Amino acid sequence: MSLNKVDREAVPEMPNRLGLSGIEFIEYATSRPQALGQVLENMGFRPVARHRSREVTLYRQGAMNLVVNANPDDARVSGTVDGQPVISAVAFRVQDALKAHNRCMELGAWSVGSHAQAMELHIPAIHGPGGSRFYFVDRWQEFLIYDIDFKPIPTVDPNPPALAGMSYFGVVQYIGAARSADWQTYYEHMFDFSSIPDEERFGILPKGKLMKSPCGTFLWQLVEPDVWMDGDDSPECLQRMGFGVPNVAEAVAALKARGVEFVESTQLHPEDRGALTRNTLGSVAFELVHK
Incomplete structure (x- = not known):
């Protein structure tokens, strides 16, 4: 059995064992959601939906989702200094959120406990730097995580251009x-x-x-x-x-x-x-x- 030169020197693709496929959303924690919202709108983002049970707003432009978390019961919000917003989470798109989370746990990550309430979506997460979180999202194609937990803001274009x-x-x-x-x-x-x-x-x-x-x-x-x-x-x-x-x-x-x-x-x-x-x-x- 022989291998030609092309096969022998083929460069392997980068491993992607979590099935990462981009960023689904980035989250800010803040006790000043209106002030941060104005900054985001100046940058082209538009508020398109609000969480059904928490003080959380979804902003969007083009393919970018950005979440503003002002829920006072969230320690990341109450822990902000002088109302300064902080990037509190990045959500990665993956093929299978549970498998991605479990693999990270096997590699030594610290899991974030679920605070999902009845009829809310549980999004697996691990701890990141400085009290932040890394979420794993596999509902980003036909169905979206926002379809369950958020209510669209009436009369607003749900998909504003970038x-x-x-x-x-x-x-x-x-x-x-x-x-x-x-x-x-x-x-x-x-x-x-x-x-x-x-x-x-x-x-x-x-x-x-x-x-x-x-x-x-x-x-x-x-x-x-x-x-x-x-x-x-x-x-x-x-x-x-x-x-x-x-x-x-x-x-x-x-x-x-x-x-x-x-x-x-x-x-x-x-x-x-x-x-x-x-x-x-x-x-x-x-x-x-x-x-």
């Missing part, structure tokens, strides 16, 4: 000093992410370590504190999300027309490779990246 063609590009996570290797191992081990070489950079803040999801649809950026920030004891957390756009300059112009302000300096030119919005509400910023 402003300037925006879509989820990635998530920036702040980590502790000298913790890059630990977190890289975690994402490789738990989710089959792979590291991107340092010479391959995206966006406008070329810091930290970049990793790619096994489905190839989004990136994860791990950023340590600067060396000169001795004694930096800020907690590890999911810091901000990045949006991919076909044309950064056009997206910046469209957002500026809606009142969004961008960071501009001699080192940072928004119309080049990407752009960063100014911090609002003390903690909310977004990055635009050329797709």
Whole structure:
């Protein structure tokens, strides 16, 4: 039995043992939902549905779902400082949510207890950095998780178009000093992410370590504190999300027309490779990246 050269040197595909297939939603926890909602609407999101039993609102534009959790009984909401919103969860699309959750548990993840009430959907989850959660969602094609737990807002378009063609590009996570290797191992081990070489950079803040999801649809950026920030004891957390756009300059112009302000300096030119919005509400910023 012989193998030709092509078979012998075939490059195996990246493993994707959880069946990851993108981001289903990103969640903010906040005690100031109206203020955060205004920021999101300036970025092109629209409120399309409200949770049936909790103070939770679903925002959407294009293929992006974004959840604002202001439920006072949620410890992640009551634990926010000075009302500053925090990214409290990322939901991954998977082929089988229960299998994905069980595999992560076998690999050492900590499960999140279910708080689903009667007639509510249970979404399996594990603990993430800084008190955040990683959810696993397998209802993202014919049926959606929002069909059960949310009521559509009347007269609102349930599928508003994406402003300037925006879509989820990635998530920036702040980590502790000298913790890059630990977190890289975690994402490789738990989710089959792979590291991107340092010479391959995206966006406008070329810091930290970049990793790619096994489905190839989004990136994860791990950023340590600067060396000169001795004694930096800020907690590890999911810091901000990045949006991919076909044309950064056009997206910046469209957002500026809606009142969004961008960071501009001699080192940072928004119309080049990407752009960063100014911090609002003390903690909310977004990055635009050329797709």
